[in-house]
Amino acid sequence: MKRVYADNNATTQVAPEVLDAMMPYLTEKYGNPSSMHEFGGQVGKVIEDAREKVALALGAQNATEIVFLSCGTESDNTAIRSALATKKDRRKIVTTRVEHPAVLTLCRHLEREGYQVRYLPVDRQGNLNLDDLRDAMDDQVAVVSIMAANNETGVLYPVAEAARIAHQHGALFHTDAVQIMGKVPLNLQETDIDLLSISGHKIHAPKGIGALYIRRGSRFRPMILGGHQERGRRGGTENVPGIVALGKAAELSLQHIDDEQTRVRALRDRLETALLRIPNSIVNGDRDNRLPGTLNISFEFVEGEAMLLMLDQVGICASSGSACTSGTLEPSHVLRALGVPFSFAHGSLRFSFGRYNNDADVDHIIETLPPIIERLREISPFKPA
Amino acid sequence: MKGGYPGKHRLFPVSPIDLIGQKEAKMAWNYSELVKQHFFQPKNVGRVENADGTGDVGSIACGDALSLTIAVDKTTDTITDAKFQTFGCGSAIAASSMLTEMIKGKTLDEALKVSNADIAKALGGLPPEKMHCSVMGREALEAAVNNYRGITPEAHDEEEGRVICTCFGVTEGKLRHVIAENDLRTLEDITNYTKAGGGCGACIDELEILLEEHLQQKPHTPTPTAARQPLTNLQRIALIQELLDHEVRPILQEDAGDLELVDIDGLRVTIRMVGQCSGCRAAGLTTKWIEDKLREIVDPAIELHVKEDL
Numbered sequence: 001m002k003r004v005y006a007d008n009n010a011t012t013q014v015a016p017e018v019l020d021a022m023m024p025y026l027t028e029k030y031g032n033p034s035s036m037h038e039f040g041g042q043v044g045k046v047i048e049d050a051r052e053k054v055a056l057a058l059g060a061q062n063a064t065e066i067v068f069l070s071c072g073t074e075s076d077n078t079a080i081r082s083a084l085a086t087k088k089d090r091r092k093i094v095t096t097r098v099e100h101p102a103v104l105t106l107c108r109h110l111e112r113e114g115y116q117v118r119y120l121p122v123d124r125q126g127n128l129n130l131d132d133l134r135d136a137m138d139d140q141v142a143v144v145s146i147m148a149a150n151n152e153t154g155v156l157y158p159v160a161e162a163a164r165i166a167h168q169h170g171a172l173f174h175t176d177a178v179q180i181m182g183k184v185p186l187n188l189q190e191t192d193i194d195l196l197s198i199s200g201h202k203i204h205a206p207k208g209i210g211a212l213y214i215r216r217g218s219r220f221r222p223m224i225l226g227g228h229q230e231r232g233r234r235g236g237t238e239n240v241p242g243i244v245a246l247g248k249a250a251e252l253s254l255q256h257i258d259d260e261q262t263r264v265r266a267l268r269d270r271l272e273t274a275l276l277r278i279p280n281s282i283v284n285g286d287r288d289n290r291l292p293g294t295l296n297i298s299f300e301f302v303e304g305e306a307m308l309l310m311l312d313q314v315g316i317c318a319s320s321g322s323a324c325t326s327g328t329l330e331p332s333h334v335l336r337a338l339g340v341p342f343s344f345a346h347g348s349l350r351f352s353f354g355r356y357n358n359d360a361d362v363d364h365i366i367e368t369l370p371p372i373i374e375r376l377r378e379i380s381p382f383k384p385a
Numbered sequence: 386m387k388g389g390y391p392g393k394h395r396l397f398p399v400s401p402i403d404l405i406g407q408k409e410a411k412m413a414w415n416y417s418e419l420v421k422q423h424f425f426q427p428k429n430v431g432r433v434e435n436a437d438g439t440g441d442v443g444s445i446a447c448g449d450a451l452s453l454t455i456a457v458d459k460t461t462d463t464i465t466d467a468k469f470q471t472f473g474c475g476s477a478i479a480a481s482s483m484l485t486e487m488i489k490g491k492t493l494d495e496a497l498k499v500s501n502a503d504i505a506k507a508l509g510g511l512p513p514e515k516m517h518c519s520v521m522g523r524e525a526l527e528a529a530v531n532n533y534r535g536i537t538p539e540a541h542d543e544e545e546g547r548v549i550c551t552c553f554g555v556t557e558g559k560l561r562h563v564i565a566e567n568d569l570r571t572l573e574d575i576t577n578y579t580k581a582g583g584g585c586g587a588c589i590d591e592l593e594i595l596l597e598e599h600l601q602q603k604p605h606t607p608t609p610t611a612a613r614q615p616l617t618n619l620q621r622i623a624l625i626q627e628l629l630d631h632e633v634r635p636i637l638q639e640d641a642g643d644l645e646l647v648d649i650d651g652l653r654v655t656i657r658m659v660g661q662c663s664g665c666r667a668a669g670l671t672t673k674w675i676e677d678k679l680r681e682i683v684d685p686a687i688e689l690h691v692k693e694d695l
Contacts, residue, residue: 305474342446346448379470380472
């Protein structure tokens with residue numbers, strides 16, 4: 001059976017070039033970079049090489065601004081906790097209602113620790129109004145954390161402008177950029193962004209590696225204490241194969257931005273046009289302000305999990321924001337923040353394309369999904385008028 | 386909770402699991418073969434023409450809805466045909482399909498004996514968080530039979546009492562009924578079976594009161610078989626397992642702890658404490674409480690041993 005992987009916002013296939021680059025560090029070059037001998041010492045050099053590559057991909061000023069750690073979630077947690085620790089006299093956090101759980105769960109936890117958290121709303125298209133951010137700012141805000149692109153809808157957020165607003169009030173600015181990297185060019189040195197989180201497995205490196213950008217000159221408090229690794233900013237023996245992989249993946253991601261913006265975007269747009277022909281369907285998120293490969297689309301009168309089960313039968317991997325798949329009884333917090341009507345929110349599907357998708361993938365979805373929806377609508381007591 | 390359990394941890398006044406405030410996102414792919422079969426090839430889809438009874442439950446806002454239609458032979462009071470239409474996830478469709486298969490050919494009174502647990506069982510079990518799908522089936526059956534018998538939804542609603550969970554429109558009557566019929570023991574069970582408490586959470590306090598009332602009315606004391614008759618080995622093992630699973634572990638789990646039953650050798654019961662219970666300062670008190678329970682209900686000569694982790 002043909003397998004169509006259209007869930008690249010969840011995770012991506014490791015690129016063969018990345019696997020090749022990391023393989024020696026899983027096999028013969030197993031030295032510890034902290035060792036005094038040359039066998040370990042040579043490994044330290046490849047870590048610095050990877051750091052350069054990540055810095056370049058992010059448009060950072062200096063490689064020392066990059067700290068390697070285990071994943072996007074650790075990066076988000078470290079960034080926000082560090083910001084709070086270095087702005088001790090301030091007790092407020094500003095974020096959005098559509099953040100990833102890596103940020104939202106932490107913020108809810110911090111509320112219990114006594115911090116005040118302001119969750120900015122988004123409009124029906126999923127866009128943020130920067131006036132809401134301006135209104136939320138005062139000299140008590142320690143950190144503003146706003147994602148660069150939303151994982152469910154793909155909607156992009158004006159983080160450069162938001163960072164300027166945060167700085168006007170003396171707050172630090174963090175952004176979760178795991179979804180945007182490799183899809184939209186980044187140039188951190190031209191922005192006010194203080195802290196930025198990325199994750200390896202979203203850009204064709206393996207799971208278990210991430211990074212945090214910390215603007216040069218910023219104060220920083222590590223979350224994991226241990227040895228002197230990462231200049232004392234993240235204890236623990238380095239995940240050398242992961243770091244090498246992330247460096248290679250970052251390098252490749254720069255080369256593929258054009259492909260994402262043209263070919264991948266065209267795949268997404270073709271699927272979108274075809275699926276919108278299905279009656280009672282809507283796109284969730286601003287169609288003009290989105291990641292190129294993401295399509296979040298809802299079909300009324302059918303339920304997301306049922307669609308996913310049937311798609312799985314024909315080899316298609318996608319995801320849904322329906323209640324049954326969000327692990328709770330309510331549809332995803334993102335779709336609810338957009339105010340997607342319940343009748344549509346329960347029937348949402350997310351397709352996310354990337355480097356390895358092609359026209360045949362789109363054809364397979366266009367052929368198989370409409371009959372699935374038709375079948376489920378036959379079973380459903382609700383029908384299009 | 387009664388029973389001399391030492392209570393909340395001092396180090397964790399709030400259970401660390403609660404702090405997260407989010408359920409682990411779970412894809413429910415671990416459906417039984419029968420669930421898959423009834424989802425991919427559902428039986429009796431559609432509407433019975435000129436139906437004698439119709440039961441509509443759930444809503445599109447809640448994420449699942451079921452419309453059941455039945456044909457009834459008036460002379461024998463037998464369900465001659467049943468069809469369904471369902472909006473919902475895989476298990477909601479499978480439960481509806483199974484329900485129609487189970488009630489066809491039964492008299493109305495026989496059909497009403499089909500409980501939600503029977504539906505779930507017939508499907509080879511449902512994941513705990515999907516039990517509400519079987520409850521929806523049972524409700525639709527009741528609604529269809531009431532409709533046939535001329536009991537108006539309004540009259541029925543009054544019986545159901547006020548709405549406790551406003552997110553999912555769950556009434557006090559339904560909650561009491563489902564809690565009692567399925568002998569629910571935890572808040573999580575209530576949400577899994579009825580959805581109540583799964584939205585904004587404002588009704589949690591009220592759900593706790595209902596749960597407490599049920600637990601007091603029906604403390605889960607396994608009845609010692611034929612008073613004072615010595616238990617066989619098998620009976621003793623079954624009783625110990627039941628007691629640990631239903632009365633002890635749920636309480637430990639409230640504090641993110643748990644135990645594993647390692648061995649039962651005659652009157653010697655060996656357990657291992659896990660999670661937060663492992664290495665807990667209050668572990669001594671906890672094991673004493675477990676031993677007391679075992680002695681009270683199974684045999685006064687029970688000896689409890691705790692296996693330490695290596």
